[in-house]
Amino acid sequence: MSEYFFISLFAVVALVVIGALLVLSTILGPRNPSPQKLIPYECGIIPQEEAKGRFPVRFATIAMFFIIFDVEVVFMYPWAVALDQLRLFGLIEMVVFIAILGVAYVYIWGRGGLEWD
Amino acid sequence: MEININFDDMNWMALGPELTVIFTALAVLLLGLKKECDTNRFLSMVALAGTAAALVFSLALWSDAPTAGNGASPGMFSNALIHDRFAQTFNIIFLIMSLFAFFGSVRYPLADNRNKAEYFALVLLAVSGMMFLAKSGTLITAFISLEIFSIALYILCGFSAKHGTGREGPADGAQLSWECLASQESTVKYLLTGAFASAILVYGMALIYAGTGTTEIRTIGTLMQENPYMKNTLVFIGMGLMFSGMAFKVSLVPFHSWTPDVYQGAPTPITGFMSVATKAAAFALIARVFFTALPDIQKVWMPILFGASALTMLVGNTAAIFQDNVKRMLAYSGVAHAGYLLIGIVANSEDGVASILFYLGAYLFMNVGAFAVLFILEGEGQDGASINRFKGLAKRNPLLAAAMTLFMLSLAGFPPTAGFFGKLFLFVAAIKAGYVLITIFAVIASVISVYFYLRVIVMMYFHESEEEPAPAVSPGMGALVGVSSLAIVAIGLFPSGFMQIALNSLPF
Numbered sequence: 128m129s130e131y132f133f134i135s136l137f138a139v140v141a142l143v144v145i146g147a148l149l150v151l152s153t154i155l156g157p158r159n160p161s162p163q164k165l166i167p168y169e170c171g172i173i174p175q176e177e178a179k180g181r182f183p184v185r186f187a188t189i190a191m192f193f194i195i196f197d198v199e200v201v202f203m204y205p206w207a208v209a210l211d212q213l214r215l216f217g218l219i220e221m222v223v224f225i226a227i228l229g230v231a232y233v234y235i236w237g238r239g240g241l242e243w244d
Numbered sequence: 245m246e247i248n249i250n251f252d253d254m255n256w257m258a259l260g261p262e263l264t265v266i267f268t269a270l271a272v273l274l275l276g277l278k279k280e281c282d283t284n285r286f287l288s289m290v291a292l293a294g295t296a297a298a299l300v301f302s303l304a305l306w307s308d309a310p311t312a313g314n315g316a317s318p319g320m321f322s323n324a325l326i327h328d329r330f331a332q333t334f335n336i337i338f339l340i341m342s343l344f345a346f347f348g349s350v351r352y353p354l355a356d357n358r359n360k361a362e363y364f365a366l367v368l369l370a371v372s373g374m375m376f377l378a379k380s381g382t383l384i385t386a387f388i389s390l391e392i393f394s395i396a397l398y399i400l401c402g403f404s405a406k407h408g409t410g411r412e413g414p415a416d417g418a419q420l421s422w423e424c425l426a427s428q429e430s431t432v433k434y435l436l437t438g439a440f441a442s443a444i445l446v447y448g449m450a451l452i453y454a455g456t457g458t459t460e461i462r463t464i465g466t467l468m469q470e471n472p473y474m475k476n477t478l479v480f481i482g483m484g485l486m487f488s489g490m491a492f493k494v495s496l497v498p499f500h501s502w503t504p505d506v507y508q509g510a511p512t513p514i515t516g517f518m519s520v521a522t523k524a525a526a527f528a529l530i531a532r533v534f535f536t537a538l539p540d541i542q543k544v545w546m547p548i549l550f551g552a553s554a555l556t557m558l559v560g561n562t563a564a565i566f567q568d569n570v571k572r573m574l575a576y577s578g579v580a581h582a583g584y585l586l587i588g589i590v591a592n593s594e595d596g597v598a599s600i601l602f603y604l605g606a607y608l609f610m611n612v613g614a615f616a617v618l619f620i621l622e623g624e625g626q627d628g629a630s631i632n633r634f635k636g637l638a639k640r641n642p643l644l645a646a647a648m649t650l651f652m653l654s655l656a657g658f659p660p661t662a663g664f665f666g667k668l669f670l671f672v673a674a675i676k677a678g679y680v681l682i683t684i685f686a687v688i689a690s691v692i693s694v695y696f697y698l699r700v701i702v703m704m705y706f707h708e709s710e711e712e713p714a715p716a717v718s719p720g721m722g723a724l725v726g727v728s729s730l731a732i733v734a735i736g737l738f739p740s741g742f743m744q745i746a747l748n749s750l751p752f
Contacts, residue, residue, distance in 0.1 A: 216249060230270045237277035238359075 191240065195232050199225065255320040258305060258327040261298040261335050262375050268294025269368035276361020284360060288349040291364040295339050295346065295371075302335040311748060318752050319381060323460050326381040326532075329749035333601060334378035334528045337608055341521040342371045344612050347720030348513025348619060353403055363403055367517065370396035374521055378528040383449040383459040386529055390445070390493070393525060394438050397518060401510040402431030422626045430509025437492065437502045445489025451482030462752060464537040480544055486533065487545065493526035494582040497556040504567075507575035508629070512622055515571060516615030519578045524604050527585055531597050532751050534589055549590050550682055556583030557689035564696045570618055571629040573696055574611070577655060580693060581607055587670045587686060591677040594750055599669035601746040606654070606662035606735055613651040613728030616721045617644060634700055636709025644717070645704045647729045654732050656697040657690050662735035669743060 167174060206213070206221055213220075235241070256263075272290055275281045309329040310318045318328045345367045353363045373392030380386035404427035449459070455478030456464050467474045492499040507515045560580030567573040585607075588600035621633045638645040654663035667690065671683045717725075735742050 213249070216251070227270065230273055234273045234277065234361075 191231065191235055195228050195235075199228055250322050253317075253320045253322065255327055258309075258320060259325075260301040260305065261332075261339075262372050262379075264294055264298040264301060265339075265368050265372045265375065268297075269365040269372070272368065273361050273365045276365075282360055284349040284353065284355075287361055287364045288346045291346050291368060292343070294368065295342055299336065299339045302332050302339065306332040306336075306749075310752075312750050312752055319462070323381045323462070324385050325376070325379045326462070326752060327379065328752055330528070330531075330601075330751040331375075331379040333746075333749045334524060335375050337524050337604060338371050338374045338378075338521050341517055341524075341608060341612065342367055343720075344615060344724060345513040345517040347616075347718070347724055348511070348516070350718040350720065351619075352511040352513055357403075363400065366396045366400050367514075369393075370400070370517075371521070374525040377525045380529070380532070381461055383452065383461065383533075386461075386533075387442075387446055387449060390525075390529070391442060393522070394442065394493075397514070397522065398431055398435045398438060400514045401434050401506060401518075402427050403514065404509075404511045405431070423624070426509035426626075427511065428509075430506045433502055433509075434506045441489045441492035441499070444485050444492075448482045448485030448487075448489060451478045451485065453482075455479035455482060461532055461537045465539070468538060468540055475540065479538075483538055483545060484548070487530075487549070490526050490530050491552060494523050494530075494585070495579050496552050496582050496586065497559045497579065500556070500560070500579045500582075503579055504563075504572045504575040507578070508569060508571045512571070512615065512619045512629075515575075516612065516619070519574065519615065520604075520608050520611050523578065523582060523585070524608070527600060527604065530589060531600060535592070535597050536751055539592060546590065546592075549586060550679070553583050553586040553590055554682060554685040556580065556586065557686055558583075558692070561689045561693040561696075564693065567696070568631050569627075569629050570631050570634070570700070573631070574614060574618070577693065577696075578611070580689060581655075583689070584667060584670060584686060587674050587679075587682055590679055590682060591670075591673040593673060593677050594747070595669070595673035595676060597750055598743065598746040599666070599673045601749060602669055602739075602743050603666035605742065605746070606666040606732070609728040609731040609735070610651050610654045610663055613647060613725055613732070614655065616724045616728070617648045617651065620644065620715050620717055620721055620725075631700065631703055632710075634703040635707040637704040640709055640714045641717075644715070644725065647725050648704060649701050650729050650732055652697040652700050654736075656694045660733075660736050662732045662739075665736060665739035665743075669739075 202224070203221070206217060210217055268291060271294075272287055275290060276287060281287070306329060309327060309332050311329045318326045320327050346364070349363070353360050357363075370393040373389045373394075373396065376389035377386060377393065380389055404423045405425075452464065453459050455476050456467055456474055458464060458467065488499065492502075495503040507519065510518065557580050560576050560578075560583060564573050564576035564580065567576060585600055585603055588596040588603070590596070591599075618629060621637070622628050623633060634648070637648070650661065654661035657663045657667045667686070671686060674680075674683050674686075
């Protein structure tokens with residue numbers, strides 16, 4: 128039980144100290160807002176435009192390529208290690224798996240997913 | 245390490261319908277790449293051919309499939325999948341439901357959508373996920389197949405949205421049509437809430453695995469009966485979490501709040517498809533897990549199942565009264581119907597599960613029909629699915645109005661229709677199991693529901709239309725309306741025959 132007492136004591140002290148600091152700084156601190164102070168902080172660089180603009184979502188295509196090329200290989204490693212026991216059946220399974228991913232590859236290729244304009 | 249592959253129970257024939265659907269989906273994707281094939285008309289023909297083949301396959305497999313009665317062995321692929329009549333019956337439900345999404349292609353995907361093939365491929369893949377869910381023998385296959393169809397549906401919900409080229413400025417946002425924005429809202433809401441539900445579901449599965457040491461649904465069932473130590477707290481909590489996750493998928497109160505927004509924003513063919521198919525798929529899993537694996541500890545959760553069912557029926561039907569948009573009204577009516585279906589799980593008997601199957605069969609045709617009529621009448625924009633579109637339909641197209649009357653009466657549960665017998669069998673199963681109170685709640689809820697179902701009929705017959713011409717009926721949708729009406733009348737005339745089929749396809 129005593130361990131819980133010290134942990135809760137620690138939690139209470141932490142909350143009181145943080146709360147007191149926040150309250151004191153709001154009450155005592157001076158506030159002189161100016162346009163320069165109110166712009167969002169971006170690593171010290173002056174922001175060029177609003178952060179709410181739209182930007183192209185190329186991630187979807189990248190994610191698809193990632194699945195086709197990288198995840199495929201992740202599955203191949205354990206398969207390659209155990210191929211001597213899986214034999215012909217394992218080989219056929221892997222061919223079917225790659226063929227299905229191949230359909231996806233052909234599809235995004237045909238849709239122009241590889242053209243990067 | 246020695247790897248043993250069991251070649252004996254690889255029953256590829258039993259997977260025929262699933263494989264047909266998957267390979268059709270891949271073929272549709274590849275065909276969509278050719279310019280002259282990339283039309284809604286051609287792609288829907290290919291998808292329909294695949295669906296029809298899978299349907300024939302399922303019907304052929306149905307009679308010889310193992311059941312609890314005929315003693316054949318149900319496990320296949322090292323018990324990862326179960327081959328039984330229960331699963332085949334659900335296959336048929338999913339495949340018929342997907343027809344609605346394909347016939348809807350007279351309007352969706354839009355003519356300027358560049359990814360038409362994806363629509364058909366995703367519907368087919370969603371169907372294959374649902375088919376595997378109804379077949380799943382372990383919690384892992386169940387979760388994977390649940391994700392397959394959920395992810396496909398997240399994308400499909402957003403299919404009315406315009407695909408941006410990435411070069412638009414912020415100013416272009418204002419020009420997006422209402423459909424586009426609603427569809428985006430629908431897909432994002434469904435994705436976020438659905439991801440939460442999946443996380444809760446898989447947490448429940450993990451706890452059940454921790455408590456029992458196996459993920460095989462049937463093995464969990466036998467362990468529960470043989471070993472009293474298996475009924476431990478981990479399994480109880482795991483079951484509650486699994487139920488919450490699945491309650492989200494079938495939109496039981498209090499997990500229902502996503503339903504109206506998602507249903508309203510999604511393209512109507514997808515809304516109709518989701519309304520029955522996801523519900524059926526999730527109930528297949530609920531029936532398997534609760535009826536097969538955990539029948540004993542279900543008693544612990546009975547008060548909660550009971551409360552969820554009563555609350556769902558009352559809240560769903562009451563909220564539907566206030567909807568002027570028929571799509572939203574049907575969404576709330578779907579919430580209420582999930583409550584009715586849960587009565588079969590509460591009853592926890594063979595009769596209960598059989599009446600769930602019967603009710604899903606009846607609900608399939610009522611909902612296909614109602615959504616098909618809505619699809620025919622639907623117009624553009626936010627008020628496109630308003631109940632005012634039904635005004636004076638009896639004069640503009642008497643046949644369509646008569647069919648819609650039949651669907652509404654059946655959904656409300658009036659005597660000569662399929663909906664009445666569906667409710668009757670559920671209530672009888674509940675009373676046999678000693679749950680009279682829930683039957684009283686269900687009857688009260690049904691009485692409430694009569695108001696908003698009849699409101700549509702009143703609109704069609706007793707209001708004058710506002711100078712609108714007769715709606716154009718596409719052949720596919722017309723056929724669906726006709727077949728659904730016939731099916732509702734047939735089920736209503738011979739309920740005992742269909743109930744016998746349901747009793748013959750109980751899960752293991």
